[in-house]
Amino acid sequence: MTPAAPGEHSFRYPGWRVALASSACVLVSFASLLVYTFAIFLKPLAAEFGWSREAVSASFGVAAMAVAFCSPLIGRLLDRYPPRRIILPCLAVFGCAYASLALLTPQLWRLYATFLVLGIVGNGTAQLAYSRALTTWFRARRGMAFSVLLGGSALGAIVWPQIAVSLIQSLGWRGAAAVLGGAVLLVGLPCGSLVRARPGAAHAAAHSTASGATVREGLGSRIFWIIVAELFLISISQNGAITHLAALLTDRGVAPEKAALAVSSMGGAILGGRLFTGWLLDRFFAPRVAFVLFVISAFGTFLLAGADSLATGIVAASLIGFGMGGEGDVTPYLLSRYFGLKAFSTLYGFTWTAYAIAGAVGPIVMGRAFDITGSYQTLLRQLSGATLVAASLLLLLPRYSRKA
Numbered sequence: 001m002t003p004a005a006p007g008e009h010s011f012r013y014p015g016w017r018v019a020l021a022s023s024a025c026v027l028v029s030f031a032s033l034l035v036y037t038f039a040i041f042l043k044p045l046a047a048e049f050g051w052s053r054e055a056v057s058a059s060f061g062v063a064a065m066a067v068a069f070c071s072p073l074i075g076r077l078l079d080r081y082p083p084r085r086i087i088l089p090c091l092a093v094f095g096c097a098y099a100s101l102a103l104l105t106p107q108l109w110r111l112y113a114t115f116l117v118l119g120i121v122g123n124g125t126a127q128l129a130y131s132r133a134l135t136t137w138f139r140a141r142r143g144m145a146f147s148v149l150l151g152g153s154a155l156g157a158i159v160w161p162q163i164a165v166s167l168i169q170s171l172g173w174r175g176a177a178a179v180l181g182g183a184v185l186l187v188g189l190p191c192g193s194l195v196r197a198r199p200g201a202a203h204a205a206a207h208s209t210a211s212g213a214t215v216r217e218g219l220g221s222r223i224f225w226i227i228v229a230e231l232f233l234i235s236i237s238q239n240g241a242i243t244h245l246a247a248l249l250t251d252r253g254v255a256p257e258k259a260a261l262a263v264s265s266m267g268g269a270i271l272g273g274r275l276f277t278g279w280l281l282d283r284f285f286a287p288r289v290a291f292v293l294f295v296i297s298a299f300g301t302f303l304l305a306g307a308d309s310l311a312t313g314i315v316a317a318s319l320i321g322f323g324m325g326g327e328g329d330v331t332p333y334l335l336s337r338y339f340g341l342k343a344f345s346t347l348y349g350f351t352w353t354a355y356a357i358a359g360a361v362g363p364i365v366m367g368r369a370f371d372i373t374g375s376y377q378t379l380l381r382q383l384s385g386a387t388l389v390a391a392s393l394l395l396l397l398p399r400y401s402r403k404a
Helices: 014-027 030-049 053-080 083-103 108-120 127-137 142-192 201-206 215-219 222-251 256-281 286-305 310-339 344-373 377-394
Strands: none
Touching: 014 030, 014 127, 014 142, 030 053, 030 083, 030 108, 030 142, 030 222, 030 256, 053 083, 053 108, 053 127, 053 222, 053 344, 083 108, 083 127, 083 142, 127 142, 127 310, 127 344, 142 256, 142 310, 215 344, 222 256, 222 286, 222 310, 222 344, 222 377, 256 286, 256 310, 286 310, 286 377, 310 344, 344 377
């Protein structure tokens, strides 16, 4: 008798190898490398070229807007073609574009052009690109699979700020950009080649036989727009806090290397939040799990508004990060449960459009608030309230109506 193939609950299940390879790719992705080093490069770039913080922050906004417009297209491609055909070219372009920051000149448009390219391919390197493959491998352990996937981004939040600070101190910001871009190619391309859908599932997706809602049905659903609305509010708050965290703390007397420690502590909390949330999602109703996590994040944002020491900054960043970890797991999980897999990546891409537009707004608004008032305090308190509103929206979601 042939032994039964290992299932999702076994570490020998092939899907877990795909999840680990995907996690390694996310470690060097737009959602990890760029997001968690931007705050470290913000002040050196402004000082080098005499740019305002609002002007430098706008480059992140350019990338986020590019992600917003390109995500549905990337999602559509992922619903129709094997993931490696999308992932590998995007990783190659992303790594080269990031390394090219080492060649920046005082013309501000060059910074914006580079970030435009980074944004165009951004979600071909981030969790959107790998979630489709994982949904074909997992059902009972889907929450934990998403946690493993997004753990790469959380690990990046821990290690990239410290690495970036060390590289800038030893090589300058130009050398640091070149090294970090090279890391994308060295890690991402070999691991990306291992990402694949479950045999048979890719064929079903390509021929539109996978079960679930169509794009039209998803976009016409009240449930979908509740998810989009809460993501928009969360993204403004989280991306605003992340991109200015190091600058905020150094403005208040914290040394740069210690400010980077606070950013890394946020990453540790994101990792813990994602792993814990994955465990909870496989056992409890996801909207209620997310509600609690977002309330925690709102309190962290409120605390950050008045943070005047490293200790307070670390506590605030950790609370924000714990809530962020939950958000990353919850969105793809909800989409797969409410809408199935037929148009999963395309619908996920549209939610990324909302997330990225808000992600463009958050850092720019934070930069403008500082340039006008010299402080982030009032705006952070307002963003804390926006996070509470996002948490409340999740309580409007009904029970799942399908099993996908």
